[in-house]
């Protein structure tokens with residue numbers, strides 16, 4: 001048996017087209033285009049690549065993209081001042097401060113300074129709390145993208161046994177909240193979990209977000225399970241490197257019902273959901 005490939009790239013393209021259509025309708029109705037401000041501190045090459053692809057995706061969907069590049073030596077005070085300026089700039093709808101930040105800037109302090117109504121990453125404690133409480137708010141892009149992939153693949157997920165592997169504030173915890181809100185039965189596993197193979201054996205849905213290359217093995221999976229691989233790990237291959245997920249992909253394809261590839265799975269959905277969140281923020285702000 002060979003599993004279905006979940007084409008995140010194609011599903012992200014349809015989501016981006018939906019956002020673009022909604023943006024066109026908004027501008028036709030006399031609103032300005034939603035505007036996303038991305039802040040990049042330092043010159044980490046991987047971060048620069050992500051920021052560029054966000055800028056391209058914004059342009060294609062008709063959103064305005066602003067980019068603020070600050071030197072790696074930027075003080076936390078200066079970064080907070082930029083966040084304050086973006087918070088009070090009425091033409092900015094969404095603010096994303098690219099992580100990780102250099103050590104002199106505390107991510108927690110910077111995130112907490114962002115206006116929760118403009119927090120398109122959904123990382124502000126107010127939005128995290130709203131999600132945990134089952135209240136509406138801005139939801140982190142990667143788990144939101146995973147949920148969209150699941151509902152596309154399975155229809156509903158009410159009553160399903162879901163296993164989230166990883167307890168980070170940016171993926172694992174919000175993912176578990178989203179699944180609970182959709183009435184799945186949710187288990188959260190992590191590095192100290194005692195028997196991961198036993199937990200995966202009962203899971204209809206596995207979300208792997210551990211950051212360890214190919215750690216989740218095919219034989220651990222329940223036959224027919226839906227596997228969402230959040231991992232993006234750069235590993236040596238030949239002379240260069242390649243990207244692999246947290247799931248041993250070829251093994252999973254032998255057992256699972258449907259699997260996301262890396263690349264081309266969750267990554268493109270993260271960017272599409274960032275556009276969706278920026279539209280959501282613009283719509284909600286215009287209504288207040």
Ligand SMILES: Nc1nc(=O)c2c([nH]1)NC[C@@H]1CN(c3ccc(C(=O)N[C@@H](CCC(=O)O)C(=O)O)cc3)C=[N+]21
Pocket residue numbers: 050096097098099100121141232243262263264265266267268269270271
């Ligand atoms: N405040 C903040 N918010 C973020 O959402 C955020 C961040 N900081 N810091 C960095 C991570 C990483 N991230 C990715 C988004 C898309 C892909 C993506 O589209 N990847 C493609 C290609 C990957 C490649 O070829 O390198 C794929 O998986 O198919 C990957 C990674 C968002 N991040």
